[in-house]
Amino acid sequence: MNFLTHLECSVCGDRHSPHEIQTICRSCGKALVARYDLQAARKSFSQASLKDRPPSLWKYAELLPVEREENVVSLGEQTTPIIPTPKLGEALGLPHLLMKDEGQLPTGSFKARGLAMAVSKAKELGIKTVCIPSAGNAAGALAAYAARAGMEAFIFLPEDTPEINIKECLAYGSHVKLVQGNISDAAKKMNEQKKTNPGWFDVSTLKEPYRLEGKKTMGYELAEQMEWQLPDVVVYPTGGGTGLIGMWKAFDEMEQLGWIGSRRPRMISVQASGCAPIVRAYNEQKPDSKFWENAETIASGLRVPKAFADHLILDAVYKSGGSAVAVNDEEIVASVYEIARTEGLFICPEGAACFAALRYLLSQGKVSETDRVVVFNTATGIKYPEVIKREL
Numbered sequence: 001m002n003f004l005t006h007l008e009c010s011v012c013g014d015r016h017s018p019h020e021i022q023t024i025c026r027s028c029g030k031a032l033v034a035r036y037d038l039q040a041a042r043k044s045f046s047q048a049s050l051k052d053r054p055p056s057l058w059k060y061a062e063l064l065p066v067e068r069e070e071n072v073v074s075l076g077e078q079t080t081p082i083i084p085t086p087k088l089g090e091a092l093g094l095p096h097l098l099m100k101d102e103g104q105l106p107t108g109s110f111k112a113r114g115l116a117m118a119v120s121k122a123k124e125l126g127i128k129t130v131c132i133p134s135a136g137n138a139a140g141a142l143a144a145y146a147a148r149a150g151m152e153a154f155i156f157l158p159e160d161t162p163e164i165n166i167k168e169c170l171a172y173g174s175h176v177k178l179v180q181g182n183i184s185d186a187a188k189k190m191n192e193q194k195k196t197n198p199g200w201f202d203v204s205t206l207k208e209p210y211r212l213e214g215k216k217t218m219g220y221e222l223a224e225q226m227e228w229q230l231p232d233v234v235v236y237p238t239g240g241g242t243g244l245i246g247m248w249k250a251f252d253e254m255e256q257l258g259w260i261g262s263r264r265p266r267m268i269s270v271q272a273s274g275c276a277p278i279v280r281a282y283n284e285q286k287p288d289s290k291f292w293e294n295a296e297t298i299a300s301g302l303r304v305p306k307a308f309a310d311h312l313i314l315d316a317v318y319k320s321g322g323s324a325v326a327v328n329d330e331e332i333v334a335s336v337y338e339i340a341r342t343e344g345l346f347i348c349p350e351g352a353a354c355f356a357a358l359r360y361l362l363s364q365g366k367v368s369e370t371d372r373v374v375v376f377n378t379a380t381g382i383k384y385p386e387v388i389k390r391e392l
């Protein structure tokens with residue numbers, strides 16, 4: 001079914017087998033990435049063949065890690081729409097402003113992509129129990145796909161995770177543990193308990209290689225939907241960074257397949273000013289980030305004080321000629337209302353942060369009027385009822 005050949009360490013290049021359970025690099029402890037025989041794929045897998053396939057992320061199966069179709073665990077991952085936002089574009093002075101709406105995926109967020117892939121591959125490798133620390137949406141997605149696959153899931157969440165994320169995990173029958181602090185504290189707690197539960201498989205961001213493969217389908221979809229002409233700018237809300245790193249990987253693979261040229265969008269990483277380790281590293285032009293103390297923001301998905309693969313996020317930002325910018329919670333909430341009222345799109349605070357960031361990017365000359373800009377809305381606003389004040 002696919003052209004997967006091996007897993008390669010993102011830092012030391014050490015090769016690992018994809019037919020065994022893998023986590024991080026056995027030599028240096030960094031993230032592993034899936035590699036495919038793209039030269040063989042180039043000969044037998046054409047762009048044209050995609051047109052006749054159902055509009056789902058599984059249409060790129062040859063370039064995904066699941067080897068046997070019967071292992072695919074799916075909840076109906078449809079291709080997400082790219083929606084023009086003309087009124088907002090006009091207000092900002094960006095006539096070519098588009099939004100890719102990931103809120104339309106199962107469980108209401110783009111986390112479905114990564115966890116559909118991780119759970120499918122885990123099933124293929126015979127894994128029965130999974131665990132995760134999460135800011136919220138990844139937990140909901142893991143809980144759903146684990147239920148679908150008949151796996152047991154142990155989920156560790158900060159105690160102030162939005163209520164809806166806690167409830168969706170409970171609805172799907174996962175074991176939920178609430179931990180004081182942020183996602184890093186939740187991860188510490190999980191690692192403690194993992195020591196006495198050796199059967200638990202950890203699906204933390206980039207500590208297993210396949211969530212990235214699910215997220216990279218955002219890049220394939222984007223290119224296909226835009227008829228293989230990538231936009232000038234991609235604006236993306238960054239926590240752990242799998243989406244940004246995944247798209248960057250997809251662009252590279254598509255170039256090797258002969259599907260696109262060497263031109264890349266400028267990748268813009270958006271964070272909240274209460275937790276902006278990538279923006280701080282970018283401003284200091286550093287290759288990696290430092291832990292952000294006392295992380296706090298209403299955009300719960302962005303409350304990641306230190307991304308495990310921060311060097312890969314920053315690498316994509318630098319190589320693409322992109323940027324990193326932070327906006328505060330007040331701007332984020334104002335942006336949620338503005339987009340809902342002007343365009344009829346109720347989006348998540350993480351996506352709204354990206355729209356809010358456009359004002360800074362325009363004033364800094366990092367984005368201009370002629371640019372074709374795609375903003376990723378990573379979840380539906382309906383999952384964040386607490387953002388809207390009940391003023392009747």
Ligand SMILES: Cc1ncc(COP(=O)(O)O)c(C=O)c1O
Pocket residue numbers: 109111135136137138205237238239240241242243244300301302348350351378379
């Ligand atoms: C809605 C939303 N947007 C963005 C992010 C950050 O995603 P990534 O890990 O791809 O940087 C998250 C992560 O929890 C999220 O839930």
Ligand SMILES: [Zn+2]
Pocket residue numbers: 009010011012013014025026027028029030
């Ligand atoms: Zn390594």
